[in-house]
Amino acid sequence: VGADWIIYPERDMGERVANQLLSPNMLNYIELSKEYNIEEILIPPRMAEKSLRELDIRAKYNISAIAIVREGDIIISPSPDQIIHKEDLLVVIGDKENLARFSNIE
Template sequence: MSNKQQVFAIIGLGTFGATLARDLQRFGNEVIGIDNNERLVSAHADDLAQSLVLDARDDMALKEAGVSSVDVGVVAIGTNIEASVLATINLKTLGVETIWAKATSKNHHRILSKLGVDRVIHPEREVGQHIAQVLNNPLVRDYVSLGNGQHVVNFRVPESLQGKSLSELNHRQDHNLRCIGVLRGTDYVGQDAESCTLEKDDLLLLLGGRQDLREFARGL
């Protein structure tokens, strides 16, 4: 994660937008929180660098608020698709370099993509998929999608693999997976196939395609 402070404009301070804004501010960034609901803005006034009551459909209001100078704009408006689209257009017009936007449907996603946003977010769907992956296999502690079909999965080493070296897993030969490393508590044990001997409850970090990772997990 970059140590450089960035300036973010978060438009829409519902549950998703407010959580995003607070955490970005907590990470040391400068966050401008924007909503047309005075109650929501007031609720987060102490958490953010700025909290502004304004209508993001008004490009002049956004410009006067200094949004044109932010590094990243996030349109976190939920059910009002018109407001989401107009806010996105305004960010593009103001020259905001990087724009992420929340979508609530396929059509909404399609419109935002046509507008050229850098990433369309589906928070509920993405969280649901993430939880399903973890629940599907008790040994999967967590996973991250890297794009292009590649994922990093965090497997808890079961008792059946205790005492085995990484080379004995045959993860590369049989499943085309790369080992990023092994974590033991808070210690990074390493990724050397011969010298690293697994212990129960180690965390094994593997990189590869979803189907390859799934087949590997089934064999644990």
């Protein structure tokens, strides 16, 4: 048939649903490899109105913020002084274990 790629929609959707159940603040993700993801995470209320520098997620969780989604706009490569607001989504990259730890913060 010449197929180069096999898609298993039930398995893929099952994995996606399981990941979202385990990490309720994670809204979407892209699997880069077995160990690394890019994830879109809803900011916990206690992190709102603080700068990326104050949150220091790279040092505390070993993940990096690569974008902020705010009211439909995307701020790519935000500066350390960028303030995170209550309704913002943070796009982060890192290994799955650290991302899970960060996305389960209350």
